[in-house]
Amino acid sequence: MLWIMRLSGFFSAAMVMIVLSPSLQSFPPAEAIRSSHFDGYLRFPSQLSAVNTLNPFSFRKASSYRNAEECSSADRKISGQNTVCDPSLVHIAITLDIEYLRGSIAAVHSVLQHSLCPENIFFHFLVSESEANLETLVRSTFPQLKFKVYFFDPKIVRNLISTSVRQALEQPLNYARNYLADILEPCVRRVIYLDSDLVVVDDVSKLWTTNLGSRTVGAPEYCHANFTKYFTESFWSDRRFSGTFAGRKPCYFNTGVMVMDLAKWRRYGYTKRIERWMEIQKRSRIYELGSLPPFLLVFAGHVAPIEHRWNQHGLGGDNVKGSCRDLHPGPVSLLHWSGSGKPWLRLDSKRPCPLDALWAPYDLYGPSP
Ligand SMILES: *[C@@H]1O[C@H](CO)[C@@H](O)[C@H](O)[C@H]1NC(C)=O
Numbered sequence: 001m002l003w004i005m006r007l008s009g010f011f012s013a014a015m016v017m018i019v020l021s022p023s024l025q026s027f028p029p030a031e032a033i034r035s036s037h038f039d040g041y042l043r044f045p046s047q048l049s050a051v052n053t054l055n056p057f058s059f060r061k062a063s064s065y066r067n068a069e070e071c072s073s074a075d076r077k078i079s080g081q082n083t084v085c086d087p088s089l090v091h092i093a094i095t096l097d098i099e100y101l102r103g104s105i106a107a108v109h110s111v112l113q114h115s116l117c118p119e120n121i122f123f124h125f126l127v128s129e130s131e132a133n134l135e136t137l138v139r140s141t142f143p144q145l146k147f148k149v150y151f152f153d154p155k156i157v158r159n160l161i162s163t164s165v166r167q168a169l170e171q172p173l174n175y176a177r178n179y180l181a182d183i184l185e186p187c188v189r190r191v192i193y194l195d196s197d198l199v200v201v202d203d204v205s206k207l208w209t210t211n212l213g214s215r216t217v218g219a220p221e222y223c224h225a226n227f228t229k230y231f232t233e234s235f236w237s238d239r240r241f242s243g244t245f246a247g248r249k250p251c252y253f254n255t256g257v258m259v260m261d262l263a264k265w266r267r268y269g270y271t272k273r274i275e276r277w278m279e280i281q282k283r284s285r286i287y288e289l290g291s292l293p294p295f296l297l298v299f300a301g302h303v304a305p306i307e308h309r310w311n312q313h314g315l316g317g318d319n320v321k322g323s324c325r326d327l328h329p330g331p332v333s334l335l336h337w338s339g340s341g342k343p344w345l346r347l348d349s350k351r352p353c354p355l356d357a358l359w360a361p362y363d364l365y366g367p368s369p
Contacts, residue, residue, distance in 0.1 A: 058365070058366060058367075059102075059105055059137065059140075059141045059364045059365055059366075060141070060364045060365075060366075060367070060368060061140065061141060061142075061143065061364075062109050062112065062141055062142050062364060064143075064144060065112050065113075065115075065118040065119070065144065066118070066119065067116075067117045067118065067119045067120065068116045068117060070116070071116065071117035071119070071120060072088050072117075072120070083122070083146060084122060084146075084148065084185055084187065084188065085185065085187035085188075086122075088120055089120055089121070089122045089146070090117075090120055090121045090122065090192070090204060090205055090208045091122050091124060091184070091188050091190065091191045091192065092111065092121060092122070092123050092124065092191065092192045092193075092194060092204070093123075093124040093125075093126065093177070093180050093184070093191050093192070093193050093194070094107060094108065094123065094124075094125060094126070094193075094194045094195075094196060095125070095126045095127070095152075095173045095174075095176055095196055096125045096126065096127045096134045096138070096149075096196075097127070097128065097129060097171065097173050097196075098129060099171075100196035100197065100342075101134075101137075101196075102344045102363065102365045103196040103197045103198075103337075103342065103343075103344060104125075104196040105138075105141060105364050105365070106199060106344075106359065106362040106363050106364065107194055107195075107196060107197075107198055107199060107200070107362075108123060108138075108142065108145070109142075109362045109364055110199035110200045110201065110362040111194075111200045111204050112142070112145075113362070114200055114201055114202055114203055114204070115203055115204055115205065116203050116205065117205065119144070119146070120205075121146065121204070122146045122147065122148075123138075123145060123146070123147040123148075124147070124148055124150060124180075124183075124184055124188075124191065125138065125147060125148070125149045125150065126149075126150050126152045126173060126176040126183070127149055127150070127151060127152065127173075128151065128152045128153065128154045128172055128173045128176075130151070134149060135149045141364060150183050150184075152172070152173060152176040152179065152183065154172035154173070156172070156175075156179065157172045157175040157178075157278075158172060160175075160275060160278040160279065160282065161175070161278070161290070174290060174291045175290075175291050177193050177255065177258070177291070178271055178274050178275075178291070178294070178295075179271060180193065180260060180262060180265075181260075181262045181265040181266045181270070181271060182266075182271060184262065186266075188262060189261070189262050189263040190208075190259065190260065190261055190262060190263075191259075191260050191262055192204065192207060192208060192257075192258070192259055192260075193255075193256075193257070193258045193259075193260060194256070194257060195256035195257065195336065195338070197256075197316065197336065197337040197338060197342055197343075198256065198257070198334055198335060198336040198337065198338075199334070199335050199358070199359055199362050200333065200334050201332060201333060201334065201335060201358075202309070202332075202333035202334070206333070207257075207259060207306070207310055207333070207334075208259070210259050210304070210306055211304070212259060212261055212304040213304055215261070215302060215303060215304035216260065216261045216264040216265050216268065216270065216299070216302075217258055217259070217260055217261070217265075217295075217299050217302075217303055217304065218258065218259035218260075218303065218304035218305070218306045219253040219254065219255070219257060219258045219259070219303050219304075219305075219306055219311070220253060220254070220257070220305065220306050220307065220308045220310055220311045221251040221252070221253050221303055221305045222251060222252045222253065222254075223249075223251040223252075225251070225252040227250055227251065227252055227296075227300070230252065230287060230288075230289065230292070230293055230296055231286055231287045231293065232285055232286055232287060232288065234284060234285060234286065235284075235286035235287065238284075241280070241284070241286055244297060245300070245301065248300065248301030248302065249301050250296065250300035250301040251300060251301065251303075252296065252300070253295075253296070253299075253300065253303050254292075254311055254313050254336070254338065255291065255292050255295045256311065256313065256336055256338055257306075257310055257311040257313075257334060257336065259304075259306065270298060273298050274294045274295065274297075274298055277293070277294040277297045277298065278294055281293075281294070307331075307333075308328065308330055309330060309331045309332055309333040309334070310333050310334050311334055311336055312327055312328055312332050312334060312335050312336060313336040313338045314328075314336070314338055314339055315327075315335060315336060315337040315338070315339065315343075315353070315355055316337040316338050316339030316340055316341040316342060316343075317339045317340060317341045317353065318339055318340060323341075324353030324354060324355070325339070325353070325355070326355070327355065335355070335358055335359065337356075337359065341353070343355075343356040343359035343360070344359070344363065344365070347359075347360060347363075
């Protein structure tokens with residue numbers, strides 16, 4: 001792969017330049033995290049304007065990319081301010097948090113590398129950290145990228161999250177996907193949501209153009225999975241709750257890869273519907289996991305089925321230490337390390353699973369290997 005900067009020395013020099021150069025340093029946070037249309041969910045943490053420390057995460061710059069000739073070039077038609085509203089863009093939302101940052105950067109990298117029209121992709125990054133300047137980090141790693149960073153205020157969900165659930169699943173940012181319809185600009189009518197522990201190995205525009213029919217959410221469905229286990233006995237024994245599935249054939253789906261029709265989502269008020277189930281959960285303990293069950297409650301059985309190739313999930317393995325998973329049979333467009341193990345941690349510990357080698361080429365962390 002052709003990295004623009006091959007040497008770590010170069011990289012440190014670049015970071016020093018970023019710190020010293022006023023032009024590079026002055027990405028105005030107010031511009032970056034602007035959310036004038038929806039002040040209720042987004043709030044400026046005052047610390048953000050005071051970021052002046054060297055970013056502790058050293059990522060290499062990704063190689064540059066260009067659209068193929070057959071791409072309709074978006075930019076030239078609409079200039080400046082309203083880039084995000086350009087109808088030819090492919091919108092992707094992904095979270096950036098410190099713990100999974102390396103994964104998110106690799107995911108973005110993978111999307112760009114396999115895209116025929118990478119310049120037509122717009123990334124919507126959701127952050128809830130105010131201390132790290134993730135905006136600058138993304139800009140220095142992907143200088144050409146079209147993107148915007150949004151602050152997702154953890155307070156929005158803190159009152160809705162029950163405390164007893166497994167810690168890792170209760171990061172407020174896990175719930176940001178519930179709020180995309182409110183956070184993103186109203187002109188963004190469709191978005192692909194991606195988890196941070198995956199890589200895309202196919203042209204994402206194929207996923208983007210999925211026909212959702214009358215549905216609001218598209219995702220690969222797994223109808224052989226035992227759906228019962230996602231909810232507690234008190235859920236199934238109370239008709240007021242379990243009755244919600246009457247007349248549907250609910251199947252498990254993974255919320256790590258979803259195509260979402262935001263226009264329909266807004267029209268039918270799905271954010272509120274999900275929040276209502278989270279409120280019930282606080283009182284009645286109707287499920288064990290975190291952000292997934294409310295999605296199942298609202299959408300299972302009403303999901304537009306997407307080919308399984310777009311979410312080869314479970315590669316993180318289960319809680320048994322060192323357990324490795326194999327791919328499900330069939331073609332692969334997206335590899336997802338859901339589960340407890342993460343490829344970057346296993347690679348660092350020198351005890352990787354065989355399939356972790358498929359993640360490594362997208363890693364931009366540290367000096368060139
Ligand atoms: C599905 O899971 C529930 C709860 O864990 C269990 O009681 C039931 O036997 C399982 N059903 C099948 C078909 O495995």
